[in-house]
């Protein structure tokens with residue numbers, strides 16, 4: 066029976082590999098996590114893994130390798146040269162005392178520089194600051210066809226920013242920094258009822274605040290929310306004691322989910338009632354990264370975890386946004402946490418998520434296959450008007466839906482194929498959505 | 511690739527005309543958006559007919575040749591040809607149940623049963639398990655039988671053949687722990703299907719759709735130290751099997767005879 070052996074597969078790894086999960090723990094995988102090895106990248110199937118803050122199977126390759134990037138930091142006057150594996154929080158702890166910061170920061174500072182580029186992340190200030198990729202001056206990319214220095218004018222740059230790691234590993238990046246006058250911010254909260262009024266309040270807030278986002282309560286009898294607008298103070302002080310720091314409280318793994326419609330209804334009502342229309346001075350960290358204070362919060366969803374569904378609805382289609390909100394409200398499961406932001410112009414990458422319009426992100430308990438069918442319906446509605454799902458968050462999209470959402474997919478594929486002709490760079494996301502290769506894969510045997 | 515809510519991408523049925531296997535696949539297509547299906551078997555016309563039915567449920571269906579009685583390496587190659595890295599579930603439903611092998615007196619028949627149910631099927635399990643192991647994800651659903659628990663006098667050869675198959679499947683289930691791939695060993699009792707059409711109904715008889723529901727439910731739970739690896743259909747079969755396994759020989763023979771008389 067000599068023939069019945071493990072198929073020789075480039076990238077085959079021994080069993081007993083590392084366990085990995087999506088941020089929401091709904092997806093799990095087995096892969097071998099290892100430090101980047103440029104030689105092995107040329108012969109082994111794998112993907113790069115940052116901090117694992119993406120919400121699906123973006124950052125691992127089942128049965129293959131998951132590379133981690135270097136973590137060293139070199140600081141210049143108005144730029145930094147950092148390893149792709151550097152965690153944004155650590156970088157800011159170096160930069161803030163020097164009066165510098167990064168122009169674009171996502172809601173979690175646990176994210177790595179490589180992950181921020183690969184997803185071309187946006188902050189609450191996207192309308193004015195663009196995406197993370199807009200502030201990248203250059204990259205060192207390790208691909209199966211070799212190492213290359215890539216600048217913003219290169220096709221490989223456009224394929225890599227937002228390319229979900231599928232063009233190779235960002236070993237290093239040069240990032241522009243911007244001045245930071247203060248670690249304090251002026252923060253305005255406005256409780257609002259009704260979607261139309263929420264959108265109008267956010268639009269008004271945009272006129273005189275850099276960072277605007279709204280928390281939505283989708284389980285109340287009428288949609289309501291709190292618009293939060295933040296502007297970094299221009300006249301100090303900079304307090305070193307207010308540097309971003311890792312969570313001090315951690316939720317431990319729980320045997321069951323605490324997220325039920327009843328518990329969310331009570332929590333949301335409390336949050337809404339306690340909110341006042343007010344303007345206060347607050348630490349920048351608590352205004353921009355409210356989720357940073359508690360670690361392990363996905364554990365409140367119990368062992369089955371949660372997914373996050375994030376779409377952008379293009380400008381001029383508020384009716385579709387209203388429909389999407391209504392769909393979430395009618396779901397058989399509870400839309401536990403919903404955040405609405407406004408996005409400005411598109412990012413630099415072929416697969417950058419942002420485009421001008423509203424983006425809604427909703428955390429949902431991963432209750433079972435039925436939920437996916439509801440989300441498919443939302444995706445279709447959004448795609449029909451030129452909107453899209455955020456690949457960094459995706460856990461459920463239909464493979465066939467992506468090409469319509471990302472019209473530059475074919476262009477991206479061509480560049481990625483040039484960098485990696487044998488398709489060694491692959492993730493479970495890539496396989497699930499057929500990003501690099503549409504349709505049937507060749508068997509590994 | 512399995513998605514965040516447990517929906518599937520690609521499902522392969524070895525024994526592509528099996529009533530039980532097709533019921534499982536149809537459920538996965540309908541409930542878990544399994545968009546791509548491969549039916550592997552030896553009867554091209556029957557496979558095409560089954561494929562057509564699944565297409566009406568929305569799946570893209572391909573067919574692939576597979577014979578349990580070919581030489582081992584060929585069987586393994588035929589299985590591997592149906593798999594690619596995105597395969598989430600492989601259902602193995604190949605099997606034969608002789609109409610009458612009560613005494614195991616027909617050497618030709620006994621050989622055929624061992625060839626298909628143990629040798630050929632075992633090679634298929636090994637080939638599928640190794641591929642899933644290498645790709646680091648996926649579930650192999652092995653259709654064993656309650657008959658595997660003990661070769662009863664009324665199905666001596668089938669029971670013995672399925673016992674070999676079951677031992678292999680359970681061994682693979684243990685071996686694959688921690689690889690990301692897993693094996694689910696399904697032990698149905700009497701199921702109304704083409705296989706049992708000419709047989710007398712046994713107690714606790716069920717339908718292929720019941721097996722499908724049980725397998726689907728087991729797929730809800732992801733792999734982990736506590737994940738189930740054995741599925742009885744109906745669940746009460748677990749108790750019956752424990753009884754059969756521990757029953758003294760003479761009692762078993764008497765019970766078998768009684769059942770037979772009642773059936774006949």
Ligand SMILES: Cc1cc2nc3c(=O)[nH]c(=O)nc-3n(C[C@H](O)[C@H](O)[C@H](O)COP(=O)(O)OP(=O)(O)OC[C@H]3O[C@@H](n4cnc5c(N)ncnc54)[C@H](O)[C@@H]3O)c2cc1C
Pocket residue numbers: 088112113114115116117118119120123124125134149150170171172173175176177178179180181183184185186187188189228229230231233234235236356457458492
């Ligand atoms: C609480 C929370 C809040 C968030 N808020 C926002 C937000 O406001 N805006 C926003 O845009 N996103 C947000 N995100 C999403 C997050 O920014 C992205 O998913 C980001 O990609 C995660 O980075 P990571 O380092 O954890 O990467 P991982 O999750 O490990 O990987 C994500 C992707 O990046 C690729 N990658 C990672 N490192 C490299 C590298 N060195 N080279 C090449 N590819 C690499 C991986 O292959 C993978 O495809 C949030 C996530 C969380 C958990």
Ligand SMILES: NC(=O)c1ccc[n+]([C@@H]2O[C@H](COP(=O)([O-])OP(=O)(O)OC[C@H]3O[C@@H](n4cnc5c(N)ncnc54)[C@H](OP(=O)(O)O)[C@@H]3O)[C@@H](O)[C@H]2O)c1
Pocket residue numbers: 524525526527528529530531551552553556576577578579602603604605606626653654655656697698699700701702703704705706
């Ligand atoms: N029905 C029950 O009561 C019951 C109970 C417990 C376990 N099981 C097991 O469940 C599985 C499926 O059974 P079922 O009830 O669905 O029966 P079925 O409809 O008769 O299916 C049996 C399958 O095996 C295939 N097969 C038989 N011999 C083969 C060979 N030499 N090469 C390739 N394929 C071959 C058949 O293909 P063809 O169409 O080409 O013949 C058919 O696809 C079997 O393993 C069976 O032992 C059944």
